[in-house]
Amino acid sequence: MLVTDARIIWNNLKGIVCVYKPAGMKVSRVRRTIINKVCTELNEMECRPPVKHVYISGNPSEKLSIEVKPNLADDPLVVGRRYSYNDLLCSWSNYLGQFTSGILILGLKGGTSTAKYIRENKSTRAYRIKGMFGLATEDYSKDGRVVEKTTYKHVKQIHLEKLLSYMQAIHQKTMFELCGVDIQSQTAYELATQGLIRPATSKTPLIYGIKCIDFKLPEFTIEIQCINEYEMYLKSLIHDIGMKMNSSAHCISLQCIRHSYFTLDHALLHRQWNLQNILKNMEQCAKIIAEHEHIVFQKNAALQRG
Structure with missing residues (x-):
């Protein structure tokens, strides 16, 4: 109904x-x-209609009349919507x-x-980021001023995937370091079995997973699962990937595809x-x-x- x-x-x-x-x-x-x-x-x-108001009129020494009318002071024309x-x-x-x-x-x-x-629970988010090799811009995005042009045909998907795996491993090591735990220790294993390790501070961006889902030079698309990220950090990540591939790159599009347990379908x-x-x-x-x-x-x- x-x-x-x-x-x-x-x-x-x-x-x-x-x-x-x-x-x-x-x-x-x-x-x-x-x-x-x-x-x-x-x-x-x-x-809601205007509230009622009791009006008393007449001579107090004689008969008084009592009426109940809508209160004009509560009318939408007076007080607004x-x-x-x-x-x-x-x-x-x-x-x-x-x-x-x-x-x-x-x-x-x-x-x-x-x-x-949800915000203070430090939920992870997932992004789909599209980048383009060959150009570096001032603010790392497609709308920024071009500051460098490079070649990109030497970049191979297998090399990009190796770089992303290395970056993920570095961030996983950083997670345990922020907890003051040796990654090779039994304590680190027990922490890992309990679920995602979240940093105590909300100022350190950390990557839990990163992979290439599309590679068609000069463009490429990666998916990243992270926490404590912000827009400039994610755009600069594409810039860093371009540099480490002995080229340059800028961000074409940036899309949040999951936040906590909410997805694009919702x-x-x-x-x-x-x-x-x-x-x-x-x-x-x-x-x-x-x-x-x-x-x-x-x-x-x-x-x-x-």
């Missing part, structure tokens, strides 16, 4: 939403668009740079605490950003979180029994 009462929808509008942020759009603009869209559609629905931009709390769980597209998690109203929990596209889709997506996200917490609980119980 389709609910048309704005008050009911407003009271149930609390949770997290998974949307797809287009490249070139700032996170702040996505947030502003979502809030304005929700408030606009709520105001177009059946809203029932739902405004500042009424809806909204915060993001992961920040994507302007050049980056992909999954963005937003918490609405009471869902801001859930978004904060994300609302720009054209789907409306109230009804947001409500459906909120329910879907709640189920995903509940299912994930159930799996974590089962794993923890199994570890305790073991």
Whole structure:
């Protein structure tokens, strides 16, 4: 049954939403668009009528008349629309740079605490990054000023894959070093069996996995699973790959394809950003979180029994 009462929808509008942020759009603009869209559609629905006000008139020494009328001070024409931009709390769980597209998690109203929990839980993210050999730019992206041109035909896929394996091994070693553990020790083995090792600090980018999924010179595409990353770091990674391949490279596109347990299949596209889709997506996200917490609980119980 389709609910048309704005008050009911407003009271149930609390949770997290998974949307797809287009490249070139700032996170702040996505947030502003979502809030304005929700408030606009709520105001177009059946809203709360003005509160009643008791009017007493007449001569106190004689008979008084009492009337109950709508309070004009509460009329939308006086106080404005029932739902405004500042009424809806909204915060993001992961920040994507302007050049980056992909999954963005937003918490609405009471869902801001859930978004904060996901953010502070140091969840890993996965990216699909496309680069191009032969050109180096000032800001490592396709829109930057070209600072160097090089040859690239000597670059082979097998050489790129070896480099990526080496980079992954270096980062795995760094993970244990940040924990103060020797990678060859029994303690390191026990840490590894408990799951992903997360650094105590949120300022150190770490790569858990990196691989080449497409190689068609001069372009190539890699997928990376990481934590504590930021846009410039990922773009500079493509630049470093170009240098280590005795060439140069810049980033063509940068897409977040997974954040925590949310994937592209869960994300609302720009054209789907409306109230009804947001409500459906909120329910879907709640189920995903509940299912994930159930799996974590089962794993923890199994570890305790073991």
